[in-house]
Amino acid sequence: MKRATPTNLSNWSWIWRGAGTRPRQQFLNHICTNCLRRRTYSTKKPNDDDLTTTLRLLMRRVPHPVAIVTASFPSQHSSSSEGRNARGMTISSFNTVTLSPPHPPIISFNARRPSETLDALRASGRFLVHLLGCSPPATRLARAFARGNQHVLSSLGSDPGGDGVLFGFEDIPVDSPDGGGAMTLPRLRVRGEDEEDAFCFVLDCDYMPNHSVDVLDHTVVLASVRRVVQFPSGSSPGKDVRDPGKEFCLTYGDTRFWRVGEEI
Incomplete structure (x- = not known):
């Protein structure tokens, strides 16, 4: 029976105990890939126009x-x-x-x-x-x-x-x-x-x-x-x-x- 690759951490205990070595590796690759994607998105720097607008609004308080x-x-x-x-x-x-x-x-x-x-x-x-x-x-x-x-x-x-x-x-x-x-x-x-x-x-x-x-x-x-x-x-x-x-x-x-x- 073919097991599906998990899409979230709620299936963690099921896949880890009941699956073999290959599904476990698929699970780890899936989690790591999504972590890297989220990290890249969260550290994205704003462009110059965004920074200029933000600083202009901040300087209004000075x-x-x-x-x-x-x-x-x-x-x-x-x-x-x-x-x-x-x-x-x-x-x-x-x-x-x-x-x-x-x-x-x-x-x-x-x-x-x-x-x-x-x-x-x-x-x-x-x-x-x-x-x-x-x-x-x-x-x-x-x-x-x-x-x-x-x-x-x-x-x-x-x-x-x-x-x-x-x-x-x-x-x-x-x-x-x-x-x-x-x-x-x-x-x-x-x-x-x-x-x-x-x-x-x-x-x-x-x-x-x-x-x-x-x-x-x-x-x-x-x-x-x-x-x-x-x-x-x-x-x-x-x-x-x-x-x-x-x-x-x-x-x-x-x-x-x-x-x-x-x-x-």
Whole structure:
């Protein structure tokens, strides 16, 4: 009588006691083959698209500081331009690289190419970083500058959000980083009483072309900080933070803007 090859472990005791050597070997081959198949399937690596999507979703859980970078092209530094020559972009990758005196502080951020703002700061060698405060005017500025320079320039002096927030640029005269003469930096301003809450602090930076790196469609920008143009209102950098909801900078996570909450 011909015995069937078992298909699962429920027949194990039957086949092992009642069958001969050949059926036993068939049983072992069957089990081992299926184990190998299952092992190969369970260790299959996801493709690059799956990994990119997964990591993007995971990074939504990581809050990032929100800042606006502004710069102007060297040939267009003019106080009569009323900000029309300024360029700006919203970033959520700002960080310090090193704080080691007597060397100047080094900061970094990522910029996606092509970018007019990146082209402007590369050409001029100097730019401003505006760290935003936790306020509705700041979030509206961040959204406006995230939509591109064409939208920003068309919105200068207007009310892009329809909620009474007017913004523009103030040309700050400074020395060019190569000592070639004077230039101006476009400082972002919010008109009215919202100015104080819109910005946490503003940094004046020198671009470091020899240390910045192009990575695929992005550029990792490194720069040295010359000075702090604007300090947090109502507080001193040397004092402990007492009201994080007001004193901490604006953050971005899960495609939304956030105010820092309680201490753990």
